[in-house]
Amino acid sequence: xxxxxxxxxxxxxxxxxxxxxxxxxxxxxxxxxxxxxxxxxxxxxxxxxxxxxxxxxxxxxxxxxxxxxxxxxxxxxxxxxxxxxxxxxxxxxxxxxxxxxxxxxxxxxxxxxxxxxxxxxxxxxxxxxxxxxxxxxxxxxxxxxxxxxxxxxxxxxxxxxxxxxxxxxxxxxxxxxxxxxxxxxxxxxxxxxxxxxxxxxxxxxxxxxxxxxxxxxxxxxxxxxxxxxxxxxxxxxxxxxxxxxxxxxxxxxxxxxxxxxxxxxxxxxxxxxxxxxxxxxxxxxxxxxxxxxxxxxxxxxxxxxxxxxxxxxxxxxxxxxxxxxxxxxxxxxxxxxxxxxxxxxxxxxxxxxxxxxxxxxxxxxxxxxxxxxxxxxxxxxxxxxxxxxxxxxxxxxxxxxxxxxxxxxxxxxxxxxxxxxxxxxxxxxxxxxxxxxxxxxxxxxxxx
Numbered sequence: 221x222x223x224x225x226x227x228x229x230x231x232x233x234x235x236x237x238x239x240x241x242x243x244x245x246x247x248x249x250x251x252x253x254x255x256x257x258x259x260x261x262x263x264x265x266x267x268x269x270x271x272x273x274x275x276x277x278x279x280x281x282x283x284x285x286x287x288x289x290x291x292x293x294x295x296x297x298x299x300x301x302x303x304x305x306x307x308x309x310x311x312x313x314x315x316x317x318x319x320x321x322x323x324x325x326x327x328x329x330x331x332x333x334x335x336x337x338x339x340x341x342x343x344x345x346x347x348x349x350x351x352x353x354x355x356x357x358x359x360x361x362x363x364x365x366x367x368x369x370x371x372x373x374x375x376x377x378x379x380x381x382x383x384x385x386x387x388x389x390x391x392x393x394x395x396x397x398x399x400x401x402x403x404x405x406x407x408x409x410x411x412x413x414x415x416x417x418x419x420x421x422x423x424x425x426x427x428x429x430x431x432x433x434x435x436x437x438x439x440x441x442x443x444x445x446x447x448x449x450x451x452x453x454x455x456x457x458x459x460x461x462x463x464x465x466x467x468x469x470x471x472x473x474x475x476x477x478x479x480x481x482x483x484x485x486x487x488x489x490x491x492x493x494x495x496x497x498x499x500x501x502x503x504x505x506x507x508x509x510x511x512x513x514x515x516x517x518x519x520x521x522x523x524x525x526x527x528x529x530x531x532x533x534x535x536x537x538x539x540x541x542x543x544x545x546x547x548x549x550x551x552x553x554x555x556x557x558x559x560x561x562x563x564x565x566x567x568x569x570x571x572x573x574x575x576x577x578x579x580x581x582x583x584x585x586x587x588x589x590x591x592x593x594x595x596x597x598x599x600x601x602x603x604x605x606x607x608x609x610x611x612x613x614x615x616x617x618x619x620x621x622x623x624x625x626x627x628x629x630x631x632x633x634x635x636x637x638x639x640x641x642x643x644x645x646x647x648x649x650x651x652x653x654x655x656x657x658x659x660x661x662x663x664x665x666x667x668x
Contacts, residue, residue: 287323300602451541
């Protein structure tokens with residue numbers, strides 16, 4: 221990453237390298253173990269011993285849940301040339317990759333769809349924050365941007381970099397190969413024979429996505445921030461309680477303290493054999509000299525209820541911080557569960573879902589326009605609609621009932637009815653009505 225930043229700086233671009241330090245921190249939390257927090261030392265009375273703290277992995281959990289709410293298999297993209305689009309999306313494994321990109325974007329703050337042409341087919345790249353380098357922006361919108369990917373790794377890393385710039389009404393893409401040396405220096409390499417150094421397009425071939433939250437870490441930076449960036453304290457507390465909970469059961473295991481004399485029994489041949497299996501960890505041998513009874517059982521009360529309450533309280537705080545509201549997560553039967561109740565249209569989660577869709581929807585439309593342009597060579601003017609999964613919000617039976625009432629009352633026509641109920645575009649609704657009309661039997665008139 222440092223090599224890419226230095227290379228872009230050598231071209232005259234001002235890249236803020238400090239912000240990528242935050243991205244690395246978010247990546248650690250997303251991975252589940254943060255070395256400075258989850259690895260620690262504890263004094264046992266004789267020396268410091270290394271310990272590893274248990275974690276519930278709530279950073280990963282929160283990002284997964286946001287991706288499933290925003291980019292699930294129930295989301296549909298409807299456009300005028302549906303067959304061509306479906307073929308392109310299927311070839312690019314779009315639905316799986318886009319869900320993963322949204323998850324990684326909410327974990328690291330920024331992601332991008334990047335389109336290019338390979339042979340005669342459009343290709344979609346899914347780029348995450350460490351490989352996104354804004355070059356020019358206005359009011360938070362990234363206008364020019366560089367994207368990188370590692371194509372070879374070993375003693376020398378080789379990076380493929382494409383620099384997207386808007387020049388007037390057209391868009392220029394510069395393709396570069398950079399070879400990083402072990403001493404931190406770099407040099408440009410030769411492009412593959414099928415890659416042009418410069419490509420001109422009539423449409424923008426990248427779209428930035430990020431959580432729709434204000435970047436309060438660096439308000440002048442156009443990059444986004446992790447959905448949990450302001451909930452790290454809550455995640456720490458959750459893991460502290462969970463670690464204590466696990467240790468409570470570990471330390472509270474039943475132990476039986478037995479004097480050494482009670483562990484063996486003499487047989488007729490004079491040999492002493494152990495009464496208890498020495499592999500049973502419940503038994504602990506004590507010296508015979510003290511005045512305690514031969515066998516003593518330990519009794520510890522496990523504070524399960526206090527831990528349950530503490531976990532639920534902090535899960536509520538965490539859920540609210542990442543936009544799920546007060547009851548987004550439940551601690552139930554030893555595991556974290558996501559609340560699955562129907563979301564009301566005035567709930568905090570519903571408002572935040574719509575808020576994130578404000579950024580995701582135009583990005584998806586831009587992606588459609590880019591791949592259709594790369595496929596046909598012409599600016600795409602078709603009508604594109606993104607239908608997000610509203611099943612957790614809307615009662616579809618009620619939507620159909622209300623639409624039918626308004627249609628029968630003459631408030632809406634057939635086109636509007638089909639748009640509401642079947643979630644299709646107006647053009648698709650008109651074609652559907654025309655097809656239905658063409659199927660009706662024609663009236664036959666007889667002359668008398």
